[in-house]
Amino acid sequence: MHIRIGVDVGGTNTDAVAFSKNELIAVTKSPTTQDVTSGVTNAILGLIKFGRLQPKEVSAVMVGTTHFVNALIESKHLIPTAVVRLCGKTTQAIHPFRDWPLRLREAIQAETFFLEGGHEFDGRTIGTLNLSQIDDVIEKINNAGIRAVAISSVFSPLNQSHELFVAQRFYEHAPNISVSISSEIGRIGFLERENATILNACLKDIAEKIVSALQRSLIELGIYCKLFISQNDGTLMSAAHANRYPITTFASGPTNSMRGAAYLSGQTDCAVIDIGGTTTDIGILRSGYPREASSAVSVNGVRTNFRMPDVVSIGLGGGSIVRDNGCLTVGPDSVGYNIRSEALIFGGKTLTATDLAVASGRGVIGDPSRVEHLDPGIVRDGLELIQLTIGQALETMATSSEPIPVVLVGGGHLICGNEIKSAKSVVRPPNLDVANAVGSAISQIGSQVDQIISVTPSTREHAIESLRRETISRCATAGALAQSIEIIDIEEIPLAYLPAGSVRMQMRAVGNLDFSRDPNKIT
Amino acid sequence: MKAIDSEFVENLAIGASLLGAGGGGDPYIGKLLASEAIETFGSPKLIDHLAVPDDAVCVMVASMGAPTVAVERLPSGDELHVAILSLQRYISKGITHLVGLEIGGMNSMLPIVSAARTQLPLVDCDAMGRAFPELQMCTPSLFGKSTSPMALADESGNTVVIDSTSNLKTERIARRITIEMGAVSYIALYPLSGKELKETMIPGTISLAKDIGYEMSKTRAKGDDVLNSLLRLTKGIPLFEGKITDVDRKTQDGFARGTVELTGYGSCLKDKFKVSFQNENLIAELNGRVVATVPDLICFVAPDTCRPITTEELRYGLRVVVIGIPCDFRWRTERGLQLVGPNCFGYDLKFTPVERMVKQFVR
Numbered sequence: 001m002h003i004r005i006g007v008d009v010g011g012t013n014t015d016a017v018a019f020s021k022n023e024l025i026a027v028t029k030s031p032t033t034q035d036v037t038s039g040v041t042n043a044i045l046g047l048i049k050f051g052r053l054q055p056k057e058v059s060a061v062m063v064g065t066t067h068f069v070n071a072l073i074e075s076k077h078l079i080p081t082a083v084v085r086l087c088g089k090t091t092q093a094i095h096p097f098r099d100w101p102l103r104l105r106e107a108i109q110a111e112t113f114f115l116e117g118g119h120e121f122d123g124r125t126i127g128t129l130n131l132s133q134i135d136d137v138i139e140k141i142n143n144a145g146i147r148a149v150a151i152s153s154v155f156s157p158l159n160q161s162h163e164l165f166v167a168q169r170f171y172e173h174a175p176n177i178s179v180s181i182s183s184e185i186g187r188i189g190f191l192e193r194e195n196a197t198i199l200n201a202c203l204k205d206i207a208e209k210i211v212s213a214l215q216r217s218l219i220e221l222g223i224y225c226k227l228f229i230s231q232n233d234g235t236l237m238s239a240a241h242a243n244r245y246p247i248t249t250f251a252s253g254p255t256n257s258m259r260g261a262a263y264l265s266g267q268t269d270c271a272v273i274d275i276g277g278t279t280t281d282i283g284i285l286r287s288g289y290p291r292e293a294s295s296a297v298s299v300n301g302v303r304t305n306f307r308m309p310d311v312v313s314i315g316l317g318g319g320s321i322v323r324d325n326g327c328l329t330v331g332p333d334s335v336g337y338n339i340r341s342e343a344l345i346f347g348g349k350t351l352t353a354t355d356l357a358v359a360s361g362r363g364v365i366g367d368p369s370r371v372e373h374l375d376p377g378i379v380r381d382g383l384e385l386i387q388l389t390i391g392q393a394l395e396t397m398a399t400s401s402e403p404i405p406v407v408l409v410g411g412g413h414l415i416c417g418n419e420i421k422s423a424k425s426v427v428r429p430p431n432l433d434v435a436n437a438v439g440s441a442i443s444q445i446g447s448q449v450d451q452i453i454s455v456t457p458s459t460r461e462h463a464i465e466s467l468r469r470e471t472i473s474r475c476a477t478a479g480a481l482a483q484s485i486e487i488i489d490i491e492e493i494p495l496a497y498l499p500a501g502s503v504r505m506q507m508r509a510v511g512n513l514d515f516s517r518d519p520n521k522i523t
Numbered sequence: 524m525k526a527i528d529s530e531f532v533e534n535l536a537i538g539a540s541l542l543g544a545g546g547g548g549d550p551y552i553g554k555l556l557a558s559e560a561i562e563t564f565g566s567p568k569l570i571d572h573l574a575v576p577d578d579a580v581c582v583m584v585a586s587m588g589a590p591t592v593a594v595e596r597l598p599s600g601d602e603l604h605v606a607i608l609s610l611q612r613y614i615s616k617g618i619t620h621l622v623g624l625e626i627g628g629m630n631s632m633l634p635i636v637s638a639a640r641t642q643l644p645l646v647d648c649d650a651m652g653r654a655f656p657e658l659q660m661c662t663p664s665l666f667g668k669s670t671s672p673m674a675l676a677d678e679s680g681n682t683v684v685i686d687s688t689s690n691l692k693t694e695r696i697a698r699r700i701t702i703e704m705g706a707v708s709y710i711a712l713y714p715l716s717g718k719e720l721k722e723t724m725i726p727g728t729i730s731l732a733k734d735i736g737y738e739m740s741k742t743r744a745k746g747d748d749v750l751n752s753l754l755r756l757t758k759g760i761p762l763f764e765g766k767i768t769d770v771d772r773k774t775q776d777g778f779a780r781g782t783v784e785l786t787g788y789g790s791c792l793k794d795k796f797k798v799s800f801q802n803e804n805l806i807a808e809l810n811g812r813v814v815a816t817v818p819d820l821i822c823f824v825a826p827d828t829c830r831p832i833t834t835e836e837l838r839y840g841l842r843v844v845v846i847g848i849p850c851d852f853r854w855r856t857e858r859g860l861q862l863v864g865p866n867c868f869g870y871d872l873k874f875t876p877v878e879r880m881v882k883q884f885v886r
Contacts, residue, residue, distance in 0.1 A: 090678035093556050093560075094597055098555055098558075121705060188591065397840060398839060
């Protein structure tokens with residue numbers, strides 16, 4: 001029997017779920033711990049006990065955590081990073097780290113080198129690589145004792161050969177230096193991609209520490225299987241890959257919750273409203289995957305161009321504080337995880353959104369008799385206000401004036417009624433409070449290409465087909481079961497001010513995890 | 524005379540984005556280039572156009588090409604300088620003043636980069652007063668001034684000088700060369716005497732854009748009505764407030780064309796509004812009736828902050844305020860409309876100034 005375990009490390013709780021084939025067989029929640037790992041161990045241990053699982057039946061563990069990125073917020077455990085640009089004379093006018101928050105910059109910035117190399121939009125090279133120049137830089141970085149380097153080549157999303165060549169040279173001559181290359185991390189938009197690559201490089205120590213601790217704790221639990229980490233786009237990477245690309249995990253939370261909601265409800269094209277204790281996140285699913293934001297994304301004050309789920313977040317949740325000072329308000333402040341001591345229904349003294357929901361008879365949580373005395377007018381008006389706020393936020397996310405099916409998930413879902421403006425239907429699937437962990441467990445293997453190509457009507461089909469093959473082959477290499485791979489997204493953007501026929505083509509593929517591969521089980 | 528510092532640049536970026544009328548490209552990269560140049564070479568000086576001597580030799584600087592490429596292959600920092608020197612050699616006259624071609628969007632920043640580098644004074648004016656897609660759409664064209672000789676340079680130091688028979692031809696040749704240069708080139712063009720500059724350019728636009736940015740950050744900090752300050756500065760007219768109910772995009776002949784439809788709220792409840800764009804916003808219709816057309820500026824801003832919204836950012840559900848800003852009077856002349864009127868963008872419409880159209884409608 002193949003059992004998959006999905007884990008979500010949240011701010012408050014670490015949730016875990018177990019799947020056998022496509023059946024959800026066990027669910028647990030346990031508190032998140034400072035070191036992350038012991039919280040994960042406790043959650044899996046609970047799962048094994050509760051679901052009477054045999055550790056040796058577990059064939060994959062998928063963990064969703066944004067913990068690596070927390071290190072950026074504290075500017076701790078980051079390693080100084082050298083930056084190498086392959087750009088020839090171009091791309092020198094704006095230096096690396098410009099526009100970064102000072103504290104982070106001071107913690108990370110090491111030397112910068114501009115080398116020959118890079119490509120034009122149409123695939124021509126800007127200049128050829130200069131071997132002695134490269135070796136010289138490797139020696140300098142090595143002698144300076146710098147252990148991390150970020151390499152970015154102009155137009156590397158179109159052609160990564162220059163980045164790969166220089167990275168290979170580093171492996172051969174300075175194997176102790178960890179190398180991050182930009183084509184594996186970001187898309188077109190040089191500064192944003194380079195920024196993300198630098199952030200990735202400086203997280204190397206902390207990533208290795210957490211990933212190896214997670215692997216050790218699985219072994220201690222008697223689970224000898226492959227460990228995967230969820231990425232921002234809802235796909236998986238191996239533990240070995242996570243060591244090298246920790247930055248791609250930082251927004252996995254909302255993606256997992258939306259993917260989990262899709263799975264639990266069986267809906268693939270809908271809006272997902274995830275109501276937590278303090279905030280409500282609303283996103284849109286298309287063919288089972290979150291719609292992505294188009295604008296630049298700031299990671300702790302650094303501008304990047306990650307693919308991020310397009311999510312609107314409002315300050316409204318189960319713990320939102322309700323006030324009536326002539327004008328009724330709900331949130332944006334919240335009692336947060338203290339809801340179990342501060343809300344009226346739990347014997348506390350603060351009127352929260354959840355108290356209103358319980359008073360209206362929507363559900364039984366805590367002690368409903370403690371909210372019987374509430375003024376029915378305030379209960380009604382408060383709940384109406386919540387409904388209105390969520391409806392307005394949903395409206396801004398919809399893509400047309402057609403009402404849209406809604407899936408409600410999250411621990412705070414009771415505060416929202418079924419009459420949401422612009423919602424076609426409202427579904428509350430079973431196990432909706434562990435949607436994140438479910439999303440993590442069902443993650444797939446993914447791949448993408450992003451290229452500018454020149455096409456004429458006669459060559460178009462051929463060009464698309466060759467990109468399609470490239471995308472699928474990348475997906476298989478990453479560990480997907482060949483027959484399960486499908487292209488889920490093709491975006492074709494003709495370029496303004498270029499001759500007709502120049503298009504930017506973005507393609508994404510996903511496939512199911514191939515359990516039969518890698519018999520040694522540990523990466 | 525004013526020194527341009529990094530605060531000036533921040534504010535200018537906001538104002539330039541508004542004056543882009545939905546297009547013009549994101550000034551972000553330009554802003555970083557300008558701050559880096561100011562840090563390296565010192566603050567350039569901005570002078571009033573009337574302070575330019577008649578015999579001054581003025582040259583415009585800008586970039587042209589594909590915005591998608593401009594965010595990936597960044598400048599070396601030398602190319603504008605190389606283009607200026609190349610043009611200077613060709614015209615055999617020492618250049619004394621630098622001028623901006625286009626105040627809307629990314630191109631608002633490049634003259635600052637050049638002025639810092641060369642330490643030549645930058646004149647407070649531009650040739651569009653907004654953003655337009657093509658080189659000949661410049662006020663000096665109205666006075667028979669030639670775009671060429673024009674110099675193009677790329678990041679590797681290659682230069683080309685075009686000396687052509689018409690401004691349209693210059694645009695076409697330059698477009699081809701730009702592709703060969705990697706789809707972005709840096710250009711120095713429209714050499715003008717100080718006298719010609721004073722006769723043909725739109726004065727005060729750099730200060731105006733900076734003031735717009737300054738007012739927006741200042742009034743926001745004070746919590747005052749940002750929209751009112753914005754309208755006062757630009758002599759703008761509120762056209763509509765509403766929610767976007769449909770965005771339809773298609774790309775034709777290398778341009779991002781499309782339409783956006785809005786449903787009103789507040790004072791515009793029950794009204795419908797529609798804007799057609801081609802990189803920049805071109806035509807605005809209220810309940811099926813045209814209320815503003817190019818060359819007047821049609822701008823989307825966010826309701827509370829008045830942050831300018833570009834056509835790329837438009838999407839269903841977004842709440843926006845649409846304002847109309849009268850373009851420079853030169854564009855409203857017969858010759859001006861022949862160059863940049865609705866007909867030039869494929870619309871069979873007669874231009875009527877936005878302030879008059881709105882008045883007619885209200886009456």
